[in-house]
Amino acid sequence: MNLLLEKIKNEGRVLSENVLKVDSFINHQIDPKLMYEVGIEFARRFKNKQITKILTIESSGIAPAVFLGLELDVPVIFARKRKSITLNDNLLVSKVHSFTKQETNDVTISKDYIFENDNVLIVDDFLANGQAALGLINLAEQANANVVGIGIIIEKSFQEGRSLLLEKGYHIESLARIKSLANGQVSFY
């Protein structure tokens, strides 16, 4: 997706060989037109999957997920990492490990919104070590839904998330695949 690659080249900041900062258009400021195009592109790549639900996780996954939801006219559910005053009924919980923080946290959805046989597309902004994606897959599977694909805006292909998910047989579509962040430079596949 050229528009995205250009945005990353022009506005992305390499913070270390492991971290790319894209706060100016994804993680703090959001470019709505870009996200709209991201939604269109995900819809194109997952055509014929008969998606019935989109599952993401707060916060940066919400924008790309809702634009895909608009394009496909399907509901979007965002899993929560923290308690909410209304998310208190019929919960499904999955544990997600953070290597950076050296801790494991609960990620939660309500069974009220994902049903047996829903065809769920998982969407997130980054794919790094894959723990968040695995957590969302686990939630969908606890609900007996089918995970029909995983849509990622930026994949750090030098981390293990992609291969972890591919080995398990999931269909991943990453709109930007980063080969390396070494020497302060973004290089794409």
Next chain:
Amino acid sequence: MNLLLEKIKNEGRVLSENVLKVDSFINHQIDPKLMYEVGIEFARRFKNKQITKILTIESSGIAPAVFLGLELDVPVIFARKRKSITLNDNLLVSKVHSFTKQETNDVTISKDYIFENDNVLIVDDFLANGQAALGLINLAEQANANVVGIGIIIEKSFQEGRSLLLEKGYHIESLARIKSLANGQVSFY
């Protein structure tokens, strides 16, 4: 906004005389088509404000904010309530008090994305006691931006947020105004 009022009447659940649950279309599952219409409606109500930025707060404010951002073609910034691995530069911080939790928390944005003389529209899902809105206003004002309005999906008009903000001279547009949640019933103005 009829579509919204119908959604609240059909899917809203009154949890107490102070809390309305709308997890099925705003706070956990999101209805993208409804949010698209919310964006159109906010744009209509704030026409001629020459909005240059939309400011919201994670997580439930993001969807309505990005659809308004799409409609107006302006960037959206979401303030953070928790640390993020990339939000670490040029921070502006505001304290927001939670009556329920009896605690005060930091809400943060980066100065890199809101500029002096930006015409900022604040967007959020709920307006209750107004503390979150005041926190966002404070952030925008620390950046010397102009808060040109506040767009709210659901206002609980029996709580003090609306009058607090009106007294300070802000232009508020609430798409649903709830007079009462007594006796398990939603009644609108």
